[in-house]
Amino acid sequence: xxxxxxxxxxxxxxxxxxxxxxxxxxxxxxxxxxxxxxxxxxxxxxxxxxxxxxxxxxxxxxxxxxxxxxxxxxxxxxxxxxxxxxxxxxxxxxxxxxxxxxxxxxxxxxxxxxxxxxxxxxxxxxxxxxxxxxxxxxxxxxxxxxxxxx
DNA sequence: GTTCTGACA
DNA sequence: TGTCAGAA
Numbered sequence: 001x002x003x004x005x006x007x008x009x010x011x012x013x014x015x016x017x018x019x020x021x022x023x024x025x026x027x028x029x030x031x032x033x034x035x036x037x038x039x040x041x042x043x044x045x046x047x048x049x050x051x052x053x054x055x056x057x058x059x060x061x062x063x064x065x066x067x068x069x070x071x072x073x074x075x076x077x078x079x080x081x082x083x084x085x086x087x088x089x090x091x092x093x094x095x096x097x098x099x100x101x102x103x104x105x106x107x108x109x110x111x112x113x114x115x116x117x118x119x120x121x122x123x124x125x126x127x128x129x130x131x132x133x134x135x136x137x138x139x140x141x142x143x144x145x146x147x148x149x150x
Numbered sequence: 151g152t153t154c155t156g157a158c159a
Numbered sequence: 160t161g162t163c164a165g166a167a
Contacts, residue, residue: 025152035153036160055167056153 021050021058031068038067046070046084062098066091113137118148 028035041047042057047067049057059067066087073083107118114136122131122145130148135141 023152024154034160036162039154040160054153 018060018062020061022061022064024049024057024059027059027064027067030064031071033067033071041067041070041080041084044080044084046080046087062094065094116144121148 022030024035024038027033028038038047039057042049047059047063047070049059049063052058069087069090070080070083073086074080078086104117104119107120108115110116111134114134116132116134119131119133121127122129125145128147129145132144132146133141134144
């Protein structure tokens with residue numbers, strides 16, 4: 001494995017939330033809900049968990065975010081059922097966005113003052129012309145259309 | 151010490 | 160939902 005692909009793998013891991021497993025206590029503490037609620041939400045099918053060898057629940061960072069999302073809606077006055085429904089819809093978008101990030105981050109490289117990612121071909125446009133996004137250190141970001149070769 | 155399931159004020 | 164029990 002060369003240093004380039006290793007770099008890409010590191011970036012993937014950073015945005016891969018499935019590699020971090022948290023205990024029910026960690027999640028409850030982080031989003032300020034009871035372990036009782038977490039187990040109940042899971043029984044209702046609103047969140048998921050993996051069961052360890054010792055029979056204990058393990059949550060991904062993604063699930064922590066989902067549970068926090070549900071808790072947030074509940075605090076805004078929504079019922080558990082509607083809060084879970086809203087969260088499920090948000091999750092579909094986030095899953096898709098994460099999938100996008102994981103695949104596109106392969107084509108990233110450093111540039112002066114930031115990082116640039118080749119987002120690939122643009123539908124109905126010359127295949128040589130790729131869309132790029134530049135993420136600058138100062139927080140700015142912008143798109144560019146230019147030849148695929150860096 | 152933490153988590154699990156089931157049950158009950 | 161909180162909390163307690165009894166076990167892992």
